[in-house]
Amino acid sequence: MNDQLLAAVSQYGAPALFGIVAIAAVGVPLPITLLLIVAGSMISQGAMDLWWAIGAAGVGSILGDQAGYAIGRWGGPVIVRKLSGLLGKRVDLPSMEAKAKAWGGPGIFVTRWLVTALGPWINLASGTAGYPWPRFLFWDALGELVGAALYIFLGRFFSDRVIALQAVLGDLTWTLVALAVAIALGWQLWGYLRRLKE
Amino acid sequence: MGLAFLLALTATFVFAYRVGRQARHFRAESEPIRAWMSVPFIAHTHHVPPAELFAAIGVQPRQPHDRRSVRRLAHELNRPVPEVIAQLEHAIQQERRTGGPPR
Numbered sequence: 001m002n003d004q005l006l007a008a009v010s011q012y013g014a015p016a017l018f019g020i021v022a023i024a025a026v027g028v029p030l031p032i033t034l035l036l037i038v039a040g041s042m043i044s045q046g047a048m049d050l051w052w053a054i055g056a057a058g059v060g061s062i063l064g065d066q067a068g069y070a071i072g073r074w075g076g077p078v079i080v081r082k083l084s085g086l087l088g089k090r091v092d093l094p095s096m097e098a099k100a101k102a103w104g105g106p107g108i109f110v111t112r113w114l115v116t117a118l119g120p121w122i123n124l125a126s127g128t129a130g131y132p133w134p135r136f137l138f139w140d141a142l143g144e145l146v147g148a149a150l151y152i153f154l155g156r157f158f159s160d161r162v163i164a165l166q167a168v169l170g171d172l173t174w175t176l177v178a179l180a181v182a183i184a185l186g187w188q189l190w191g192y193l194r195r196l197k198e
Numbered sequence: 199m200g201l202a203f204l205l206a207l208t209a210t211f212v213f214a215y216r217v218g219r220q221a222r223h224f225r226a227e228s229e230p231i232r233a234w235m236s237v238p239f240i241a242h243t244h245h246v247p248p249a250e251l252f253a254a255i256g257v258q259p260r261q262p263h264d265r266r267s268v269r270r271l272a273h274e275l276n277r278p279v280p281e282v283i284a285q286l287e288h289a290i291q292q293e294r295r296t297g298g299p300p301r
Contacts, residue, residue: 002234003269011266041243045242160245161224161225163229164223164229172213175210178207178209185206
């Protein structure tokens, strides 16, 4: 299916990009980073307009995220569990709600463009946890537009290396996540050792 | 907590090493041809004229921009996708050997 989606973006451009990112934002696992890089490459080839592409990807993702938030807010935990079952994932809702509350706005921002696998579940959890909608919309829109622009510009710049770029970005994301976890744990460990000394 | 810290640190180094390795080969290796790619897309990533690639697989491009995927072209030509990809790869190698004008 991924091949067909990539071919659709290659052939139909921004409207196809809009539809696919909106569906992915609800939780369907689709290769969005690669799609955005491909869109960037197509811009470099003169086959797509830069601002249309960023607009389509940004607005499509924001709409999909709002749908996820609304499902969590008004559908409640029962609907969320049914949806995650349909998508073939078992979501630990209390744990995701705790994460959404602890991370707040910056958590929403980072899961739009860096740790994107968590994005749809943070949307649902933000809804069920009753995170204020205007704040959710602000952080969501900021993160999605930054993410769309970042990957599209990277694709535009490295337009003849889309597959290689995707591979580098995949590992780079995990390097940054592992580094952030190591710093957080190291900081806690340092505090613990200092308390022990005292 | 100490063990988790060491695991996170190890993961950081493993992924950073992979990034470094891929970055070294970033420009050296040729992009693979996938079934979702269009002929102009392949031509762009391999720096060859699209007309040469269309000619190699025996397709008359639609004007102005023919963005049909390799899979679709193979279907329309009634030929297997790997065969069309192999022809495109051969044409790219040929174009590079004969030193066609870089795009």
